[in-house]
Amino acid sequence: MTQFLALLLRNRLAAAGGIVLLVVVVLAVLTPVLPLANPDATDTANRFQPALSRAHLLGTDHLGRDLLSRLLWGTRLSLAVGFAAAIFAATLGAAIGIIAGYFGGRTDNLIMRGVDMLMAFPYILLALAIVAALGPGLGNALIAVAAVNIPFFARNIRGVTVGLAHKEFVDAARLSGLGHGRIILTEILPNVVPVIVIAMSTTIGWMILETAGLSFLGLGSQPPQADLGSMLGEARSALITNPLTSIVPGAMILVIVMGINLLGDGVRDALDPRLRSGALTRPMPATRVDRPTPPPAETEEGGAVLALSDLQTQFHVKKRVYKAVGGASLAVRPGECLGIIGESGSGKSVTALSVMGLVASPPGVITAGAARYDGQDLIGARYETLRRLRGDRIAYIFQDPLATLHPLYKVGDQLVEAIRCHRTVSKAEAWQRAIDLLKQVRIPNAESRASSFPHEMSGGMRQRVGIAMAMANDPDVIIADEPTTALDVTVQAQILSLLNDLRRERGLAIVFITHDFGVVGQLCDRIAVMYAGRIVEQGPTEAILTTPAHPYTRRLIACVPELGEGRRKLEAIPGLPPAVDRLDPGCAFAPRCEKARAACLTGEIALAGSGQRAVRCLFPETEIPSEQSA
Amino acid sequence: MTGYILKRLLSAIPVLLGITVIVFLIMALIPGDPALAILGSYATPENVAKLNRDLGLDAPLVARYFIWLGNMLQGDFGQSFALNRPVLDEVLERFSATLLLAGVSFVLCAVLGIAAGVISAARQYGMADKAITFVVLLGISIPSFFLGMMMILIFAVDLRWFPVSGMKMAYGGGGFVDVARHLVMPALALSVVATGVVARLSRGAMLEVLRQDYIRTARAKGVGEGRVIWGHALRSAMVSIIPVLGIQAGFVLSGAVYIEMVFQWPGVGRMLVDAILKRDILLVQGGVVFVAACYVLFNIAVDVAQSLLDPRIKT
Numbered sequence: 001m002t003q004f005l006a007l008l009l010r011n012r013l014a015a016a017g018g019i020v021l022l023v024v025v026v027l028a029v030l031t032p033v034l035p036l037a038n039p040d041a042t043d044t045a046n047r048f049q050p051a052l053s054r055a056h057l058l059g060t061d062h063l064g065r066d067l068l069s070r071l072l073w074g075t076r077l078s079l080a081v082g083f084a085a086a087i088f089a090a091t092l093g094a095a096i097g098i099i100a101g102y103f104g105g106r107t108d109n110l111i112m113r114g115v116d117m118l119m120a121f122p123y124i125l126l127a128l129a130i131v132a133a134l135g136p137g138l139g140n141a142l143i144a145v146a147a148v149n150i151p152f153f154a155r156n157i158r159g160v161t162v163g164l165a166h167k168e169f170v171d172a173a174r175l176s177g178l179g180h181g182r183i184i185l186t187e188i189l190p191n192v193v194p195v196i197v198i199a200m201s202t203t204i205g206w207m208i209l210e211t212a213g214l215s216f217l218g219l220g221s222q223p224p225q226a227d228l229g230s231m232l233g234e235a236r237s238a239l240i241t242n243p244l245t246s247i248v249p250g251a252m253i254l255v256i257v258m259g260i261n262l263l264g265d266g267v268r269d270a271l272d273p274r275l276r277s278g279a280l281t282r283p284m285p286a287t288r289v290d291r292p293t294p295p296p297a298e299t300e301e302g303g304a305v306l307a308l309s310d311l312q313t314q315f316h317v318k319k320r321v322y323k324a325v326g327g328a329s330l331a332v333r334p335g336e337c338l339g340i341i342g343e344s345g346s347g348k349s350v351t352a353l354s355v356m357g358l359v360a361s362p363p364g365v366i367t368a369g370a371a372r373y374d375g376q377d378l379i380g381a382r383y384e385t386l387r388r389l390r391g392d393r394i395a396y397i398f399q400d401p402l403a404t405l406h407p408l409y410k411v412g413d414q415l416v417e418a419i420r421c422h423r424t425v426s427k428a429e430a431w432q433r434a435i436d437l438l439k440q441v442r443i444p445n446a447e448s449r450a451s452s453f454p455h456e457m458s459g460g461m462r463q464r465v466g467i468a469m470a471m472a473n474d475p476d477v478i479i480a481d482e483p484t485t486a487l488d489v490t491v492q493a494q495i496l497s498l499l500n501d502l503r504r505e506r507g508l509a510i511v512f513i514t515h516d517f518g519v520v521g522q523l524c525d526r527i528a529v530m531y532a533g534r535i536v537e538q539g540p541t542e543a544i545l546t547t548p549a550h551p552y553t554r555r556l557i558a559c560v561p562e563l564g565e566g567r568r569k570l571e572a573i574p575g576l577p578p579a580v581d582r583l584d585p586g587c588a589f590a591p592r593c594e595k596a597r598a599a600c601l602t603g604e605i606a607l608a609g610s611g612q613r614a615v616r617c618l619f620p621e622t623e624i625p626s627e628q629s630a
Numbered sequence: 631m632t633g634y635i636l637k638r639l640l641s642a643i644p645v646l647l648g649i650t651v652i653v654f655l656i657m658a659l660i661p662g663d664p665a666l667a668i669l670g671s672y673a674t675p676e677n678v679a680k681l682n683r684d685l686g687l688d689a690p691l692v693a694r695y696f697i698w699l700g701n702m703l704q705g706d707f708g709q710s711f712a713l714n715r716p717v718l719d720e721v722l723e724r725f726s727a728t729l730l731l732a733g734v735s736f737v738l739c740a741v742l743g744i745a746a747g748v749i750s751a752a753r754q755y756g757m758a759d760k761a762i763t764f765v766v767l768l769g770i771s772i773p774s775f776f777l778g779m780m781m782i783l784i785f786a787v788d789l790r791w792f793p794v795s796g797m798k799m800a801y802g803g804g805g806f807v808d809v810a811r812h813l814v815m816p817a818l819a820l821s822v823v824a825t826g827v828v829a830r831l832s833r834g835a836m837l838e839v840l841r842q843d844y845i846r847t848a849r850a851k852g853v854g855e856g857r858v859i860w861g862h863a864l865r866s867a868m869v870s871i872i873p874v875l876g877i878q879a880g881f882v883l884s885g886a887v888y889i890e891m892v893f894q895w896p897g898v899g900r901m902l903v904d905a906i907l908k909r910d911i912l913l914v915q916g917g918v919v920f921v922a923a924c925y926v927l928f929n930i931a932v933d934v935a936q937s938l939l940d941p942r943i944k945t
Contacts, residue, residue: 098756116647120926124884124899125918126652130907132914133659133791211774213888216775236892240794243783250776258771265767282754282840285855358850360841383855391852399849403843408865408940421852455943469851 014266021259024252037066039073040224048242061231061245062238070226071248077227079256081142082208088146089207090200091151098188100154101161102180112158115151123148127210131219137521138211138227145210153199160195164188201267205260212253228253286357287313288365289380295370304331304372305509306355306394306477311369311379313354316362322581326351326533327369329607330511332477337510339504339524339541341517341556345579347533348513352479354379356390373477385490389461392422395470399482401462405454411438411465412450418472437468441498460491468599479511484519496522497574517560521545526612529553532578532588539613547622549615552589587617595619634933634937638930649922651703654695657915694898698915707916712908716918721898725920727797728897731884732879734817739882740875744864746825747832749870752859754796762829769826774885778819778892785815795894808880810911814894820885831874835867869940876932880925 027034037055041066051059058067100111105376125137127144134140138341158559164170165188173183177200214220215229226234231249239246296309299347308330325347332338353359355371355378370380373394398404415434419425425433432449438446440524441464454462463483470478481500484492500523503510512524520527520541527544529537529552537550548554575592578584586601587593593600599618607616669677682688686697701708706715750762786794792815798808839845840863848862849855887899894900898917905913937943 114648117652120645120649120929121652121922122880122883122925124887125902125922128887128902128906129653129914129918132902132911133656133908136907205771212773213775216773217891219903219906232773232779236779239779239782239789246776246779248771250779253776254772257773257807258767261767261771282837283846284749285849285858343889356850358846360846387852387854389852390850396847396850398843398847400843404847406844406848406866407942408869417848417853418851421854455942469847472851526703591819615689 002353011266011269013262014269017259017262017266020255021263024075024256024259025079027072027078029342031076034072035523036069037073039065039069041065048245050239051244058248059244062242065164067245067248070231071228071252074226074228074231074249074322075252075256077138078208078212078229078253079227081138081211081227082204085142085146085149085207085211086200086204088142089149089203090153090196092146093150094157094192094196095286096150096154097157097159098161098184101158102165102184103167104162104189106118108158108162111154115154118148118151119155121148123210124213127214128219131214136219138215138224138225140219141211141214144214145207145522148210149203149207152203153196154355156199157192160192161188164191165316198267198271201260201264205257205264208260209253209257222608230477242470280360283360283364284362286383287354287359287361289357290365291368291380293368295368295377298372298375303333305334305374306511307331307370307372308351308355309370309372311351311354311371312367313350313359314365314367316365320581322579323533323583324364324580325354326580326583328528328530328533328535330528330535330538332509332511333510334476335503335507337500337512337524339520339527340511340513340530341515341520341527342530343507343556345577345580346530347580348530349481350533351530352481352511352513355479356394356396357381357383357386358390358396388422391470391475392473393475394477394479395473395475397463397466397470397478397480397483400486401459401466402454405462405465407454410451410453411457415450415465415469415472418469422473431471434468437471438465440471441465441468442469442494443601448594460487460495463487463491463495464498467495467502471502474506475508477509477511479513481513482515485514485516492519493522499523517545517557529556532583533580534616535607536589536616537614538607539609549613549620549622549623550589550617551593551595551619554621631934631937635930637933638933642930646923647699649926650919651695653915653918653922654698657911658691658694702916702919707920708912710905710910710913712905712910712913717913718920720901720913721917722922724896724898724901724917725924727895728755728883728886728890728899728921729819731813731816731889731895732882735821735824735886736811736875736879738817738821739828739878742821743825743828743869744832744871746829748836748859748864748867749835750829751836754837759769759833762833765855766826766829769822770830771848772822773888774819774823775892776824778816778889780810781819782817782892795892797896812893816889816895818890819892820882823885824882827876827881828871828878832867832871835870836863838870839863839866865939869936872932872936872939876929879928879932879944883921883925 009622043060046060046064047062049056049060049064051057053059056066056068058071061067082469086529095574096111096115100108126148130144130147131140134143170183173187178186186319211220212227212229212232215227216233218230218233221227221230223230223234228249232246232253235242235245235249295603299307299309306498308328310329311324311325312323312327315324328347328351330338330340330351340351342348350359350364354366357378359366366379369379372602373389405411412431412434415437416427416430419430420427422507435446435450438449441450443461443464449457449461454465456466463486466483484495487495496519499510502508510523512520513519524541526539527541528535529544529550531552535552537544537548539549544553545557548557559573573592578588578591585603587596587605590596599617605616605618607614609615669681686694689697698708705718706719709715710717710720713720727853746762750759753759782794785791788945793812797812824853845863853862886897887903889895890897890899891903896923902914902917905917
């Protein structure tokens with residue numbers, strides 16, 4: 001609660017709205033004791049006095065009545081009617097909603113049909129019909145406004161009640177023999193009240209506007225009694241000659257409703273946990289780059305098509321800094337497949353996404369390093385440069401193709417778009433190419449499948465579409481981010497062999513991200529093992545699988561079950577990967593490592609080794625010669 | 631698709647019947663004797679009884695409902711006693727004026743609201759976003775009738791850009807340009823609130839969609855940012871925007887009542903208010919049922935549009 005209030009106050013607009021509203025309400029409450037003229041005392045000799053005139057701070061209206069006094073009395077009336085209508089609507093609506101939600105079945109069906117029926121009206125028609133039947137008057141306008149808002153409350157509260165009606169504590173109450181009335185009052189109602197209050201705070205502004213509207217039309221308060229709406233309605237005939245009498249009540253309605261809206265927004269924001277964490281921000285077209293140090297010089301990597309050097313990517317959430325990638329150096333040559341392996345949260349995906357600026361930003365920031373494609377640094381490159389390379393020279397295949405393909409476009413059209421982003425070809429040509437691509441990834445009936453939507457395909461099929469899309473422009477590099485994780489084993493094998501063929505046929509470089517050593521063994525020439533945002537071991541697949549050097553790699557391999565053998569003990573790694581917002585100096589794996597010693601926790605440990613193999617460990621499992629060993 | 635439309639139309643029948651029942655019941659609450667209201671307070675009891683018989687008001691409630699319903703189904707909405715002409719003729723004539731006003735406002739609120747919401751989301755926390763958020767807050771807080779009055783003061787009286795009120799010039803007017811000039815201010819004033827609501831919702835929907843994985847896929851393909859926002863993201867966001875447009879159509883239709891009063895627009899809203907003040911019951915009943923029915927049909931059109939947009943909806 002205090003946290004909620006603090007949030008509300010931190011929202012300056014909401015606080016301002018609340019203060020304005022408070023002032024208006026206090027004035028309205030104090031109106032009877034303020035030294036004001038009689039609001040209904042007419043004085044036709046002094047009609048339309050200007051503002052700040054003698055004895056009339058805001059002037060007078062068309063009957064010579066004091067405008068300030070009428071304004072305050074009118075405000076009082078409008079607020080009272082608005083609140084009364086809100087309470088009326090909330091109480092009745094909640095009662096209907098609770099009954100429908102609690103009893104369910106036929107009662108629910110019948111009530112909700114009726115509610116739907118009422119909601120089929122534009123609200124004013126219903127309000128007008130009610131006023132027509134009851135006759136004009138403020139009380140009747142109040143009833144009409146409350147009545148048209150009942151369905152809204154009924155529906156909201158019913159939804160919440162349905163969720164509660166089958167909770168354990170309600171069942172327990174029922175079993176202990178409590179009657180329905182008691183259960184509703186003691187178990188359901190207390191849980192529903194907050195929802196009612198929130199719904200009220202969002203609708204009360206509307207109710208004040210609606211009653212003012214009915215009064216404006218002459219169907220609400222009747223002379224001489226006046227709320228803000230009827231003041232405005234009466235002033236309308238003199239709008240052109242004496243605008244002040246219209247502006248005063250109109251501006252007051254505006255101030256009240258705006259205050260309520262500001263406050264209501266603040267309440268909603270403070271209650272919505274997603275906004276609280278700042279998660280509801282949209283990612284920018286490219287990841288933000290804030291690189292205080294100049295990028296490291298280009299290293300001679302023997303014809304690498306893509307080379308990362310000391311890449312660092314962080315997530316800045318409020319005051320916390322999560323070092324998702326803490327300096328990664330990798331290189332991949334044409335025709336080569338590099339596997340990046342690690343647990344969830346080890347930074348392997350972020351590394352891959354950083355290359356093309358696809359890390360969601362905010363909160364992502366690339367803070368150091370370089371990612372060179374053909375010698376050109378992509379970090380900090382202009383957006384247009386990045387866009388031209390994306391999908392054309394460096395393409396991505398993502399995990400979970402149901403979420404990564406656009407649900408509302410046909411897969412053929414999504415392929416066509418990928419082609420036409422980079423080449424000027426006619427739609428028909430591109431469509432033909434799309435079908436060819438689908439055939440290449442061995443989708444049967446490619447011609448008709450191109451017209452399918454993603455949700456009409458199986459998971460394996462969708463992943464093939466994802467691969468086809470990555471292949472659309474014959475890229476030099478494909479970065480595959482766990483492309484087979486969501487698939488079953490047989491489909492996984494097919495996809496892997498497909499990627500393998502493509503690589504051999506076209507000299508494609510593949511960066512393959514996975515947490516699965518089995519997959520790595522089938523496809524990758526070399527492996528980089530990541531832990532807590534850093535590469536802890538790197539080398540040829542065969543060498544790492546047989547003689548892992550880093551204790552972490554060894555433990556990770558020990559986690560992989562083997563078919564048929566059953567001799568080796570499966571060992572889970574105790575503990576969890578560290579939180580990357582407060583990494584201690586030294587080896588990040590040390591707290592989970594059985595070989596850790598004091599030296600492991602002091603200072604930076606370098607990735608030692610040379611050429612093919614390297615390890616970031618003071619006490620490696622296998623000695624790696626510091627000179628070329630491959 | 632035809633099957634889906636038919637199914638939706640069939641499902642509208644109970645709703646439409648329900649509307650007639652609700653309207654009829656509300657009207658049946660009216661205290662006092664309608665015949666007396668028509669004839670005035672000097673009527674003799676014999677005359678009142680005769681008129682009641684002529685109007686069929688002596689029949690039981692249920693019978694009266696079915697007579698009224700049966701007549702309406704044959705296109706006979708009864709006779710307005712205050713205007714002394716068939717209710718349907720009056721309603722149709724007035725509704726066409728309202729349809730023009732509300733239709734233009736609705737298009738305005740949809741186009742402006744979505745555009746504002748999309749720009750706001752794409753420039754989240756930027757200057758454009760802050761400006762739009764502020765204007766939207768003002769827009770949803772200002773009573774449309776007050777806004778209309780202020781617009782008259784500024785743009786009609788001071789600047790003389792547009793006529794003060796009415797739908798066409800009294801003499802020699804009525805051409806397209808004339809009506810369009812008369813339409814600008816009321817249509818704008820009417821669209822403001824709905825525009826604000828649509829803009830807010832669109833912003834939220836866009837922010838939600840822009841975080842989705844398939845937006846990242848589009849960017850990874852090299853799709854330009856303009857197409858990512860206005861194509862990929864907006865198309866998905868429309869799935870949650872369209873239902874709100876359907877609701878906003880009801881608000882625009884409702885707001886039209888006030889705007890018609892302010893701008894002396896000869897629409898169905900003003901007709902209803904006049905009819906209420908004159909206790910012209912059949913005109914109120916007929917008008918409400920007719921407009922509500924149009925609204926129900928419009929919402930079916932919205933559902934159909936939704937199903938065309940989203941292939942995942944089972945039709």
